Amino acid sequence: MNYQTPELRRALTADYAIGLMPPTARKRFEHLLQGDALLRAELARWLEHLNLLTEPLIEQPVPDRVWRAIVARIEPQTLHVPAKRPFWNWLRLSALACSLLIVVTAGLLYNRDSVQYKATLLSGTAQPGLSIEAHSDYLKVKPLELSAVDGGSSLELWAIPVEGKPVSLGLIPRDGDGRITLSQSQQQLIRVPVVLAVSLEPQGGSPTGQPTGPVLYQGPLASL
Amino acid sequence: MIGTTLYPELPSTDNWSEVLAFFEGRTAILTANTDYLEKLLAQCSLGNRRAFETLYRSVAPRLYSVALRCMGRRDLAEDVVQESFVRIWHSASRYEAHLSAPLTWMITITRNQAIDQLRKHRELPLSDQQQDNVADDSPSALDQLGSAREACALNQCLEQLEGMQLQSITSAYFHGLSASELAQQLAAPLGSVKSWIRRGMQRLRRCLES
Numbered sequence: 249m250n251y252q253t254p255e256l257r258r259a260l261t262a263d264y265a266i267g268l269m270p271p272t273a274r275k276r277f278e279h280l281l282q283g284d285a286l287l288r289a290e291l292a293r294w295l296e297h298l299n300l301l302t303e304p305l306i307e308q309p310v311p312d313r314v315w316r317a318i319v320a321r322i323e324p325q326t327l328h329v330p331a332k333r334p335f336w337n338w339l340r341l342s343a344l345a346c347s348l349l350i351v352v353t354a355g356l357l358y359n360r361d362s363v364q365y366k367a368t369l370l371s372g373t374a375q376p377g378l379s380i381e382a383h384s385d386y387l388k389v390k391p392l393e394l395s396a397v398d399g400g401s402s403l404e405l406w407a408i409p410v411e412g413k414p415v416s417l418g419l420i421p422r423d424g425d426g427r428i429t430l431s432q433s434q435q436q437l438i439r440v441p442v443v444l445a446v447s448l449e450p451q452g453g454s455p456t457g458q459p460t461g462p463v464l465y466q467g468p469l470a471s472l
Numbered sequence: 473m474i475g476t477t478l479y480p481e482l483p484s485t486d487n488w489s490e491v492l493a494f495f496e497g498r499t500a501i502l503t504a505n506t507d508y509l510e511k512l513l514a515q516c517s518l519g520n521r522r523a524f525e526t527l528y529r530s531v532a533p534r535l536y537s538v539a540l541r542c543m544g545r546r547d548l549a550e551d552v553v554q555e556s557f558v559r560i561w562h563s564a565s566r567y568e569a570h571l572s573a574p575l576t577w578m579i580t581i582t583r584n585q586a587i588d589q590l591r592k593h594r595e596l597p598l599s600d601q602q603q604d605n606v607a608d609d610s611p612s613a614l615d616q617l618g619s620a621r622e623a624c625a626l627n628q629c630l631e632q633l634e635g636m637q638l639q640s641i642t643s644a645y646f647h648g649l650s651a652s653e654l655a656q657q658l659a660a661p662l663g664s665v666k667s668w669i670r671r672g673m674q675r676l677r678r679c680l681e682s
Contacts, residue, residue, distance in 0.1 A: 262670070262674075262677075263669075266641060266644045266645055267644050267648040267649075267650075268666075288571060292571040292576075294677075295576055295580050296572055296573065297676065298645055299575075299579045299580065301641075301646070302534075302537070302583075305534075305540075305541055307533035307536075307537050308536045308540055309536075310532045310550070313550070314532070314550050314553050315532070317554045318554050321558045
């Protein structure tokens with residue numbers, strides 16, 4: 249459609265101003281309006297005239313609720329946020345303090361129990377057999393590829409100092425997974441670099457206090 | 473209920489010169505207020521809440537009367553006024569003083585809002601009672617407009633319009649009826665309705681701009 253004829257522009261603007269256009273035409277016209285200042289001016293003139301139709305209307309008192317609703321719409325943050333309640337604030341602060349305390353305590357406990365040394369013991373063919381974490385007063389043993397041992401035998405863990413004889417640290421738990429508690433002297437022993445080894449011993453451990461069977465796994469205990 | 477009681481009534485007097493004075497006085501105040509309203513709108517665009525409240529107190533009764541005329545129901549008209557002022561607040565910065573008077577701009581917002589609502593409602597089938605109300609609505613609205621005719625310059629121009637021209641323009645303006653809806657409501661051929669409005673509008677404009 250040619251929107252350039254003044255008559256047509258005027259007529260279309262009049263249709264739009266009075267509200268006669270069907271929805272699609274209305275949308276198209278609104279689109280035209282955006283880019284056409286003269287058309288906007290023409291529309292404004294029509295509206296100025298047509299709004300005179302409201303002149304005879306007598307002003308009506310507006311109920312207060314209308315203003316309250318408007319304020320609620322334009323300032324939702326001041327109306328919809330509940331008033332501050334000191335008690336809940338106090339409670340929230342206390343809750344925060346408590347959780348902080350718990351976190352700190354747990355952290356301290358955890359640190360006290362933290363892993364100090366680690367070793368992965370390898371088999372003769374350099375396959376990782378089991379890993380060992382040294383905590384302050386126990387060792388945590390995790391099997392990786394541990395060979396099964398028959399009922400008549402035990403696996404015994406040894407600490408082998410750089411100079412000196414192997415010292416038994418205890419038996420590897422039967423399923424390979426668990427803890428070996430360390431005595432004071434054993435704890436002293438692993439504070440310096442040592443090599444750990446696992447030997448196959450008769451059930452209950454070496455009868456001599458020194459390894460008697462073959463060493464199945466070994467590896468250095470390294471500090472983290 | 474929509475009834476004639478909902479429509480504003482003129483001051484109860486038989487003396488037309490009084491009525492005339494009433495309207496003329498009011499129009500004068502409104503014209504004088506243009507600068508004031510413009511300033512308020514400018515303040516609103518800067519986020520001045522107090523200016524907005526002043527603006528509301530100044531023009532809400534006027535906009536409410538327009539909304540009421542369009543909607544015919546107080547609760548619906550209140551919603552329209554609410555929505556209109558929210559829009560005025562948010563789009564005050566887009567008011568173009570060189571294009572239209574502030575009140576015209578605000579009335580246009582209100583009327584558009586009302587018509588949008590009416591069109592939305594019209595998509596729903598009307599209940600019998602609503603049908604009655606619609607039937608009630610137009611004559612009383614027209615009566616009301618008719619009785620205030622001589623009150624302003626516009627009315628001298630409206631006088632020149634034929635009955636059907638005036639009625640179709642008024643219905644379209646306040647109720648946002650499309651030409652085909654008007655044809656249905658006025659029980660007239662679509663072509664006639666269109667020409668009533670076109671000719672009526674032309675005549676109106678010629679008269680107003682003369």
